[in-house]
Amino acid sequence: MMIVIMDAQATMKEKSAVIARAESLGFKIHLSDGKERTIIGIIGDKRDLDKEQIERMPGVERVVPVLKPFKVASREFKPEDTAFSIGEHTVGGKDLIIMAGPCSVESRSQIIETAHAVKEAGAHVLRGGAFKPRSSPYAFQGMGEEGLKYLAEAREETGLPIITEVMEPALVPLVCDYADILQIGARNMQNYALLHAVGKSQHPVLLKRGMSSFIEEWLMCAEYILSHGNTRVMLCERGIRTFEKYTRNTFDINAIAVAKHMSHLPVIADPSHATGKWEYVAPAAKAAVAAGADGIIVEVHPRPDEALSDGLQSLKPEKFAKLVEDLKRIATAVDRHVPE
């Protein structure tokens, strides 16, 4: 269903061509022929008519789609919240889920030490990168499978389910062998081959928003995963790139409420990337919970100044423990609950 606004100078022939095209595709037409403009309504429930196919016809000024381009991800398709289990807890319901851990797995002892620390502080999921997207080819790229093994050991020791990033389709089976949740990073949000691969895997997925993605594009990427019948998708707002440069990214706090309004999927916030500086992680995390996030994912490192990546935005375990306490108070104030 879309609305076609014709040019002021559009000819009868051009108008007829648009109508003929739409009718030939099985749509109904609703014509409004005004003094200043002719408006053509194209009516039908097929979502796959490409707006552009009409927009580029001669005499067309612009086309306004009436329906959202995503379907399975939308509230209209599924009005009630999606909730599913992550370890012993449920994401997308009343509980607030806290994921924490280092940016990168750097050694067996580092990840196991951190896992114990975040568990004790109250985290429900352990994060840690084994494959790292780095802007420089000369920077540390992660420990790879060895890192996955250490994560699995940390899970065994603490009982925390693990989330880790997967960066290429060929590695999805390997990462699925170890991880409880697959993370798609912001740079790969529109890596469609990867989205298909994680969709097929049927593993729970945390889909980070691309750093300059419209909310609608983000939901369309969720749709890629959902289209394979993999319904356990979490959206993750992690800050967008704007003109402001004091913080690493601009935390789009509005996006949390908007995503929950447009979609039934759980929304997680990443205050570490959204700010890029540890001093601002706590206020951002509290804001996210107040705005309705279903969980947060935070970088925690026992010795941030020795971290091999992103230490600048990592909390020390004691600051993280304090943050969890603060989040419990905020959660209560918005009728949510941080499970023990």
Next chain:
Amino acid sequence: MMIVIMDAQATMKEKSAVIARAESLGFKIHLSDGKERTIIGIIGDKRDLDKEQIERMPGVERVVPVLKPFKVASREFKPEDTAFSIGEHTVGGKDLIIMAGPCSVESRSQIIETAHAVKEAGAHVLRGGAFKPRSSPYAFQGMGEEGLKYLAEAREETGLPIITEVMEPALVPLVCDYADILQIGARNMQNYALLHAVGKSQHPVLLKRGMSSFIEEWLMCAEYILSHGNTRVMLCERGIRTFEKYTRNTFDINAIAVAKHMSHLPVIADPSHATGKWEYVAPAAKAAVAAGADGIIVEVHPRPDEALSDGLQSLKPEKFAKLVEDLKRIATAVDRHVPE
């Protein structure tokens, strides 16, 4: 104090010229002559050496200022929070100040009805525009002085102090005759003649951040006002313009904590403009308080669908009353307090 990074190809003569220039201005030099680059430190406490005067000298690659360009507005200048009275309450302390009212004053009865409604719901200050900046010259431009008179009447009836926008230097005395707080709108943040005028007025000022202003520029504009000895300045984050177009603006929630970190001035959040849609005003307001805002300013209209401006982002009084209750809970969770 600044650091000059010379080009790899800079000549001895070019380096000497930079040094001579800085020394002639009374600065000391600290030279670091490396294999790949020469670095010249320019040391001295005068903040008025223009970075660009050095940057444009031949052989200079770039100049890094070490100190912030603002002074009186900075935490370094005044480490403790600035707090001052607004009516019976204090902004910048433990109290959370709530300002509410319609976008525009539309009639005597409208503003008086709204004043009573927001007071009853718990607001501490009444907002209402008498002079309106509108993108179209053909749109309603506000009631002018008549609107100011109705605001003053509303204050008399309810006891609420009033805040209203002033848009040009010539009108500052008139607006001061009626208003308790002057508002500088986002479009006028860098209207320096206006900043000088409100600085001289010695009236409390709420300074909205420009829609694409760096946080540093915003503080520099506060500096314009403070430079006249007018210390009662509140900063107001009202959303920035980014690529995302689903919401009217992107609420830069990070800016609240950053501004409070860099400056001692109180920070107010405007969730109405920061989202542009009433459905998202409540989550944004709650997030702002969780992030550490000292107050919020919200648009409330008894019949938003009849408002002459910005009705789309206005709350009805009953929704506003609910929001105040919610904010009380969040305030408590961050050790703040909404005064009765």
Next chain:
Amino acid sequence: MMIVIMDAQATMKEKSAVIARAESLGFKIHLSDGKERTIIGIIGDKRDLDKEQIERMPGVERVVPVLKPFKVASREFKPEDTAFSIGEHTVGGKDLIIMAGPCSVESRSQIIETAHAVKEAGAHVLRGGAFKPRSSPYAFQGMGEEGLKYLAEAREETGLPIITEVMEPALVPLVCDYADILQIGARNMQNYALLHAVGKSQHPVLLKRGMSSFIEEWLMCAEYILSHGNTRVMLCERGIRTFEKYTRNTFDINAIAVAKHMSHLPVIADPSHATGKWEYVAPAAKAAVAAGADGIIVEVHPRPDEALSDGLQSLKPEKFAKLVEDLKRIATAVDRHVPE
């Protein structure tokens, strides 16, 4: 004329209310009642129906305006290009107009020396700031009226008409006494009191685009000036603020062709601010002419490294002379002409 898209859940009562509202304002209705959505076309030629007044009614999902909000500035209103005299030349026709001079007037000798230099190199108009908008209250703010006098002297000596910025309504009469063209700076694009004042002055105006203004907003600001019957308005693209930080601004080269497509007004490009670094001024200026600009305004300073403002982006006279030669070649390649 606008199109109203109702919510999927909108009730009959809500639909009727929208229709009744529009009809009560004298509009005709065109109803399209689909299975998934109801669409209401509101038809009539009054441009002053506020989109928001409808958008905020219950049950309305969104409103799509069919017509542009500006009128006198639009090509629909006046299909042929606007052209008018600037000194001995005409802007908006086949000629390419070149304006050049220092960011600020710094002394009598500096502006007169520069005026001779840019005239010799081929400039048609002399630029120079007497009142300077500066981000810091402690920076050089311009020479004021003294600067205007020196500009007038430079005009007398060289015959070049002068353009200079005016920053506040109260100073418009003074600046008109000296200047041939008034410049509205980017920070003041939406300073409506100032737009009204320059509109009333009937002086030619160069209106710089605000650094985060939509092209439509820029044209609406031109409309403010035009609404006073002052038709001699030039639009000036000077770069917008984006995430990219290597250049001072991002030169929106598309905006030149778009503004000329939407409006009949001449479009001038400012490659100095659009890049912020003198090395990139020449490629940007050439690109602007190739894209269809009617003129350029460039910063030239005899000794950029001694300039009191914006020296970093200023060309030396010999580089400017070379640029004028290059622009002549580009102008010929796009069937334009740089007058001698």
Next chain:
Amino acid sequence: MMIVIMDAQATMKEKSAVIARAESLGFKIHLSDGKERTIIGIIGDKRDLDKEQIERMPGVERVVPVLKPFKVASREFKPEDTAFSIGEHTVGGKDLIIMAGPCSVESRSQIIETAHAVKEAGAHVLRGGAFKPRSSPYAFQGMGEEGLKYLAEAREETGLPIITEVMEPALVPLVCDYADILQIGARNMQNYALLHAVGKSQHPVLLKRGMSSFIEEWLMCAEYILSHGNTRVMLCERGIRTFEKYTRNTFDINAIAVAKHMSHLPVIADPSHATGKWEYVAPAAKAAVAAGADGIIVEVHPRPDEALSDGLQSLKPEKFAKLVEDLKRIATAVDRHVPE
């Protein structure tokens, strides 16, 4: 080599720790102990010291890297322009290379018809997508290998080398079997696994800038490819995402001159994506050549209104032929040459 600016409150112990860390990594130290700030210069030629490792140490305010993070891609590494053969022509030298063709290969006859048309009009390379990144999983995703075969047929018939996009590492060998140049799309600019794969392939690569990538990040992605010894890399500016929404993207014309200044690699402009509307493709293409681009890549479709993707921004062959004539004139005006 980097400069460390310590906090005003940094302790002696914190300063010593930074110095000790840098010295332990084999760097030399240059200390500047001022009244307001201590500055520590870290000197040495290893580019792999992570700025963040220092930045996150206690007492550090910020770290300023002196050298660019990319090496092989930089002008410092290789001052002279990189030029290499594409079919019978050379990109990166005096010649201006024109690549043209449809967004997608849609059928054998469509691509062959277009190939003949663009060749006749003066193109040197045929473009056409066989694997298409689409925001919707329900949209046409390209013809896949069949499309590659038709492209190869078109090359055989016309002699034009072909460029086509590759979207996943696993498909690099297949695409190399058919294509002369591999294209990395904007969405995949930071798909590092893909960059490694095309680097290893030793095929010429056109690397599109990500839609919100800093110029430096773009060059770092080129560095990924170059690090495999694949030196035939072209950079492609295709517009960035900004607040302006009238055009599909904002064409960052400055980036052309900046990339050529920072790097020795050829820079190609894509005016089709940079504007998104065919009316603006010609001015953008002309601007790109005037600004110094080494070539352009343009979408051409025999019947844009029937195109399966991006028809809105496609030129008809006759408009493209006119554009080539116009570009020849601009090329001459900037001492370049469009080879026959």
